[in-house]
Every structure is written in structure tokens, then in C-alpha cells.
Amino acid sequence: MGRLRFGFKFALAGLVTFALLLYLGSLQVYDLHHRVQQLMAQRTAVGLMAHLVEWNKVLIESRRIAITAAPGDESVRQRFRQQAAVVERKLTEIEQAVVQAQPWFDMQEPTRGLRTGWQELQKNVDALPLNADFAQKAFAAHAPEYGRLYAFMRDMGDRSGVSLESDLELFYLGYPLLNNTPSTAGIAVRIAAYSTLNIARGNITPKDKVFYEVTEARLSDTFGTVENMLGQSMKASPALEKRLGQNFATLKSSSKEYLAFVRQHFTNADSISIDQTQAGQAAQATVDAAWALVEQNRLAMDDLLTQHITQASFQRNLMAAALALTALVSVYLYIGMYLGIHQGMVQASESVRAIATGTLGQVPQALTHDEFAELMHDLHQADHALITMIAAVRQNAEGVATASAQIAQGNIDLSVRTEEQASALDRTAASMGLLGKAVQDNTDHAHQANNLAKNASIVAQQGGDVVNQVVETMKGINESSRKISDIIGVIDGIAFQTNILALNAAVEAARAGEQGRGFAVVASEVRSLAGRSAHAAKEIKALINTSVERVEQGTVLVDQAGLTMSEVVESIGHVTALMADINTATSEQNTVVAQVSGAVTQMDQATQQNAALVEEMAAAAASLKGQAQDLVQAVGVFKLGQGSNPPLLRR
Template sequence: MKVSDLRIGVKLGAGFLVVVLLTTVLGAIAMVQMSRINNNAEAIATNLLPSVEKTGDLRVLYNRMRRSEAGMVTSRSIVEVKAFSEQVGLRAKDIAQLETTYEPLINSPEEQEVFKTYKLRKAEYSVLQAKLVEIANGVDFTTAETLELTGDALAMVYAGESETAFVAVAETLGQMQKLNADNALKATEEARQVFNVARASLAITLAVCVVLAALLGVGITRAVTRPAGHAVRAARAIAAGDLTAEVPPGGKDEMGQLLTALGEMRDNLAHVVSGVRQNAEGVASASSQIASGNNDLSARTEQQASALEETAASMEELGSTVRQNADNARQANQLAVSASTVAVQGGDVVAEVVETMKGINASSNKIADIISVIDGIAFQTNILALNAAVEAARAGEQGRGFAVVASEVRSLAGRSAEAAKEIKLLITASVERVEQGTVLVDKAGATMTEVVASIRRVTDIMGEISAASSEQSAGVGQVGEAVTQMDQATQQNAALVEEMAAAASALNAQAGELVNAVAVFKLDASATRSAPAP
């Protein structure tokens, strides 16, 4: 596993652990070297220096004891001899006591051998000292001859064997003192060397710690800040609408996962925006076609309304003519020719009415087909708005504006579908009424045919003409009412078509706004080609 693939917490933990370990090593080295220096200093302070001090004290005591011996040798009375003898004894006790405190301080075989030599020479010196004290205490101070003899003997012992033994003891004490002084100097030099080694070791270890800590700090900082900088630049570019911004691939740590997620977000957002743009353009094109179709439908509806008004006027004229025919039917044969002419005209008018009703029926069927197309377009627009809302929901916060626009488009599509449904119901009702009118007009045509035939047979069936005229008048009234209702329905259809045209225009404007809204995003060719089809 690469170091860059490790998580940030692991990297930081490893860096701190290395620093702690280096600090521990540095402290351990310092403690070991300080312990060695302390041991040397303690040896000097508690052993070597006290040994030097005590050997010096021993030499001082021996010198004092030697002066007491000299005083004893040069004494001129027994009292002086006894006094100096007591001093010699006291010095011997002090020396013995000092030896007991010195002996535990011996820390080397060489010093132990010198101390043994000292003990032997001291023993020899003590024997001669006892002999010297004995001679001094036996001096007869009553006669000059005896004093001279004992004094000479005492001087010979003091200056001869005793002096030699004393010098040997003093030399041994000098060796002991020099040995301890040399050991103290050696320990001091060792302490200095340990200090120098410790200082160099600590300096090297500290330098290594600083370098490693700096390298770890720089490495961890770069491992975190470099991907973070890439992520910030990519996020700013995406926020500015540039969906072609390059997102470099990252590792497996948190920052690498963030870069990967940003790349996926950019790609998904590019697909969504491309899809929304294409769908919005499709909606704009479809709404433009719907608006154009509604304008054409409105024009045709106005034409149908005008034709129905003319038909209503014709039906009123036809009703007046039929009433006149009914009145004239009660007259005699002199009006038969005129009635026949009027009946023929009525037949022509009814034929025109039949043709007009057929045209209205065909137009109503075409309107129903157009309304079905509008209903299908509204349903497709609703599906497109739903797809846009789903894609906006996938985009999260970035797609909230798209979701609002998609919701408005879906609402407009729903309203268009409802309006188309209402128009379809009205057109269906109009078609049914037109069919009823057609049936009535057919009946009127048959009646007019019968009227013409009856008028031709006026001499035979005059009574039948009167009854047929009454029925014709009632039928024409019904046809007039049907035409009036059809005219009202056509006027309502015209109003609905105008509303549909306005809604289509609003939908076209909103689709244009949606296209402008998504136009701020910069897409590459691959994202545009791979966008989902509407």
C-alpha cells in the first residue's frame, strides 16, 4: 500500500508516533549519559575525594605523632615524657579511628594492596614506637651519666629504625593519596569524555529528530493541502458553471475520495444539465408548435363560429319561410305555384344546411383530433418535467433550482392536460349535438321533399300539406335551437383555444427561461452526446 493511500488520521498518527519515538530515544540517550556522568561525579564526591582527604589527614596525624615523639625524645623530665607519651597514644587512637573510616572507601585491588603494605609498615613502625616510648619512660633523670646514656639510646632509636619506619609509612600514605588523586583525575576525565559524547549524541539525535519531524510535517502537510487545493479549485470551477474543469485523480485517503466524489459529481451534473438543456429545448420547440397549432385552431374556430352564425340566420329565415308556407297552405290553389317555388327554395336551403352540418361535424372531429394531440403533448411535457425533477433531485443542492423549474413545467403541463380534457369533453358534446342536428336536417330535407311532392299534388293532398307544414315548422325550430347551442359551444371552444394559446405561449417563455438558466453551465462534447434522451 502506498503512503498516499493511507488515511489522514493514520498519517498524522504515524507522524506523531515517530516524533514521540524520536523524543523517547533522545530522552533515553540523555538519561543514560547523565547517569554515567552522575556515577562518575558520585564516585569522585563520595569515594575518591574523601579518600584523598583522609590520606591527607592520616599524614597530618602521623606528622603530629612524630613531633610528639620528638618532644618525648628531647624531654628533660619524666613529666614531659609522660605528657608526650599520652599525646602519642592519642594520635595513635585518632589514626586507628581514621583508618576505620578510610578502609570502606577502597574501591580497587591496587589500592587494597597499597593499604595492606601500609598496615604492615604501620605495624613495624608501631613496634618501634612502643620501644621508643618504653625507653623514654625508663630514662633516669637523676644523674647526668644515666640521662646521657638513655638519651643517646633514645635518639638512636628515634633517628634510626623509627625514622626509617616512619618514612616508609609516610611513603605508603603518599602512594595511597596519589593513587586516589590519580583516580579522581581519571574519573574527572571520564566524566568530561562522557559529557562530550553525550553532548555530541544529543546534538546528532536532536538534529535527526528535527530533520525527520520537519520531513514528516512537510510530507503530511503536502499530502493534505495539495489534494485540498485541487478540490477547492475544482469546486470553484463547478460553482462558476464550468463543468469541463479537470479533477485530478486522488489516492485512497479522505482527500483522494473527495476528489473522486467531485469528479463523479461533475460528470453526473454535466449529464443532468445536458439532459435538462436538451429537454428544455425540446419543450420550447414543442410549446412553440403547440402555440402555432393553437393559433391555427383559433382561426378555424372563429371561422366555424362565423359559419354557425350564418347558419343560424339561415335557419331563422327558413323558419319564417316554413311559417309562411303553413299560412299559405291554407289558401287555395292559386298559391300552389308560389308554395312549390318556396318549397323548392326551402329544399335547397335545407341541403345547404345539411352540407354545413356535415362540415361542422368534420371540423368537430378534426378539433377532437387536435385536442388529443394537445393532450398527448401535455402528457409528454409532464413526463419530461418529471424526468427533470428526478435528475435535479439526484443533483442535490446544485439541482434545487432545476427542481423548481421542473415543478413549474409539470404544473403547466397538468393545466394544459386538464384544459385539453375539458375542450375534448365540450367538442365531444358539440359533435353529438351536430350529429343530432344532422339527423334533424336530414328529416327536414325529407320533409321538404315531401312538401315539394305534396305541392305538386296540391289538388289531391292539400290537407296533408298543411299538416306537413306544421311538422316542418316544429322541426325547423328544433334545428334552430340546435344551431344556437352549437354556436354557443363553438364560442366556448374559441375561448378555450385562446386560453390554450396563452398557456402554450407562457410554457414557451418558461422553457426559454429554463434554457437560459442551464446555458450558464459549460459542457464538453462528450457530456452533451451522452446525455439521456427525453
């Protein structure tokens, strides 16, 4: 897309939008047109229904002629052939109507079925002998054709869409027309024809009663469907109720009367009590009412379809006209927008080219009030700003050149002074280096003295620890001697008690006489041993007491040595702390001197860099002077128009 020009992009966008609009609108128009076609097909089917009803009537007459023939009456064949010609003519009209309905729906195949069935019916009836079974067999020969006729109606309802209509008003009015109401007349005619056979035969068999019961139920169900669907249609539409109400009421009453008549004279009767004329008159009222309702139903359906067709056609034509008008307006708007945008873009492009070539003050006035007018206004603003800026640049460029020359001269002077300052800083840096070396040596000596003091403190501390251990050991020995003395005292007590016990034992032995003599000897020995033990214990106790006194004296001396050693350790600790303070102060002094030396060195380097920078600034100032002159020449390219300060444009 980036390679396409604006006109092609605009045309492509318009074409896509127009195609989408045309597609969506065409879908709506197609749906409405399709709806018109559906309604036209249903209206055609309703029109074709008139031909089918007429053919049904003449087919009923054909069957009536056949079943009322007397045995041996040759004239019946002539009457049947005459009626067959009428049936043939009506069938031809149906075929022509089917051909005309071909654009809406195809009923060719079912029509050929009607034609084939009718030809077969004629052939079968002509081949029947005029005997007593002629009427019964002729009745049976007509039955398949009636089945094909009603199947034709139902098939036509499906193919034309009447039976599948989504509009309930049309569905409830059209479905009975093609299905139930004609079937009501057909069932009544079938009952009448069958009753004619019974009257001609003169009896009613159980099989006949079953036929009447089944057929009565079919007639009741069929009319019930008609009553339900047409009843809803008439209930929803007062106009339709006014149009169909009388015929519907007539069919309802006549069908009830006819069903009662059939039950009385045939279903529940054991013999025939009426003639064929009475039976035919009773059925004819129901048949006539059914055909009258079919006709009014058909006309009402045709009118309703005409209204729907008119409405749908109007909507279709209105949608088509709106689509065409929308397309024309869209094309007009797209062309107008393209021309307006293209003109604005051309003006903007020419203005930008003029500004690019240096021609200012040539932006034209905008003739519109859209976004491109705002763009042209912005270009006016930009053009004015450029004129003002370039005029100011011209005015200030020479001032810049003069100022740059002055800056260059000042930089030269500054360079000379900076070089002198750098030389002085070099000498200062050398002196600071010597001072730093002396301070560093002093720091090293302080470190060594501090280390020696720390070692002496550690040795004194270790000596103090040893003396403390000796004191503790002497205290332990003293405590042990005291415990030994206590133990000897206990031993002395035990010897004393042993002596007392031995004395008691000797007394008891003396009392015992001869029997205690041996025990007295033992007690005497025990007393002797106890005495020697007590004497030995006294000697040991005296020795231990002497030892305890000497240990206590040693303990006192050791305690005094420990106190002296603690004072020595404390004094050495003070010396060590003083040496640490001296070492810390010396280190801080060394650090400060190093920092001062580094600062002087950095100042020296910065001064040298400043000198180099001043030289570069001098060169840059010279270059700036040349560039300012070039700028004056470059700005001179712009043409500022009538005046250098045009008035500011306002929106």
C-alpha cells in the first residue's frame, strides 16, 4: 500500500465500500424479490385451485352417472362418454394452467399422473359389463383418481409454498384451501356415492357400517382441522370473519346434519328406509356448502396474496431505489472528497517545495474550511516562523562571529596563566611527596613499637593466667587437706566406737561365763586393734594439720603473686593502648598527608588538562568564528518576501 498513490488508494477504498454497500443492499433487494416470487407462486396455485375444483365437480358427476346405472342400461355408457368429454376439457384446462404456472413451480409430472389415471379410469369403466356389479366396480375405479387429485393439491401446496408459508395469516387461510376443505366435500360425496350403492343393493352389511364409521370419523376430523385453522384466521381478522363466516357456519351446520343423517339411516340402521333422491339431497347441502366455502376461501386468499404482493413489491422497489440513490450519492461524495483532498494536497505540496527551495512568504490562502484549511494555516504559521527565525539568525550571526573572536583572545591569555599555575603546582607536589615519605617512615616505626607492646601484653597476660592457675591449684590442695583431716576425724570416731563396742562385748562375755570366754578373747583383740587405730589416726591428723597450715601459707603467698602479676598485666595493657593510639594517630596523619599529596597531584593534572582544554577552546572559538561566517552566507539563501516580519495569520 505504501507504493500506491493517494488517488488509487482513495479509489480502491471507495470501490470496496461501494461494493460492500451494493452487496448488502442487493441481498435485501434479492430477499424482497424472492418474497414477491413466493407470493406470486402461491397466488398462481390459488388460481389453479379453481380449475381443480371444477375438475373435481365434473369427476364427481362422472362417478354419479356410473354408479346410478341400472343393470343392462346401455345408455349409461353414452352419458358417461359425454361426461368424460367434459372431464377431458377441464383436465386440458388444468394442463394449460400448469404450463402457465411453470415459472413459479413445476407440476408437470403430477399433471401427467392425473392424465394417465383418467385414461385408465375411462378404459376400466368402458370394459365393465353392465351387470349388477357395474356400479360397485365403477365406484372403485374412480377412487384412485380422487386420491391422485387430492395428492396433486397437497403437492401443489408444498411446491408453491402455501403449505410451508411462515406468515400465519396466509398459512391458516391457504392450508385448508388446498387440503382440508376440498377433502370435506370429497368425503361427503364419497359417503353419498356409497349410500347410493347401498340403496341400489337394498341392504346394509357390517362391512358397510365399518365404512360409514371410518368415513364419518374422517369427515369429522377433516372439518375439525378446517374449523381450527379458519377459525383462528377469522378470529384474527374481522374482515375475513365477515367474508367467510356465513359460508363457514353453513358448512358446519350442514356437515353436522349430514353426519346425523348418515348415522340414522346407514351406520345405526339395519335396513334401507330412504331412496337415492333423499340420500343425494342430504349430501348435496354439505357438498354445496363446502364448494361455496372453498370459493370464498380462494377469493379471500387471492385478495390477501395480492395485498402482500403489492406490499412486498413496494418494499423491493423502494429498497432498490434507495440502493441506487445511495450509490449515486456515495459516488458523488467520493468524487467531491477526492477532488477537495487532491487540491489541498497539491497546494500543500507546492508550498512545502517553495519553502524547501528557500522561497518564503509564498503560501497561498486556503479556500475551504476543512482539515486541509487547517494544514494550510499551519503552513502559514511555519512560513512566518521561518521568516522571523532566519531574520534573527542573520542579525545575530555577525554578533556570534565577533564574540567568538573575543573568546579566542581570552582563551589565549587564560592558557598562559594556566601554564604558570601548573608549574607552581608541580613544585608543590614534589615537596608534598618528600613530606609524605617522612610521615610514612614514622608510621612504620609506630607500627613496629605497637606490635612489640602487644607481644609484651600477651606474654604478661599468659604469666598472669599461669599464676591464677597456681592459686587455684593451691586452693584445691588446701581444700583436699581439710577433707583428709575430716576423714581422719571420722576414723578416730569409728575407732572410739569400736573400742566401746568391744568393751560392751567383753562385759557380756563375762556375764556369759564359760560359754563367752572365746568371744571375750576376740573382744579383747578388737579393743587392742581399735586402740592402735585411734593412736595412728591421731598421729596422721597431727601431720595433716601441719601440712594444711603450710598449704594455707603457700596459698596466701600465691594470692599475693597473682595480685602482683595482675598489676603488671594491667600496666602493660595501658602501655599497649597508648601505643595503639600513637599508631592510629600516625596512620591518620599518613592518610591525611597522602590525601593532600593526591589532591595536589590531581590539581596539577587538572591544571594541565585545563591548559589543554583552553587551547582546544581557542581552536574551537576560531572554528566558531568561521562557522558563523558560513552561517551568514547560508541564511542569505532564503528570500524573505515583501518584509522580514509579515503579520501573523489568524484562524
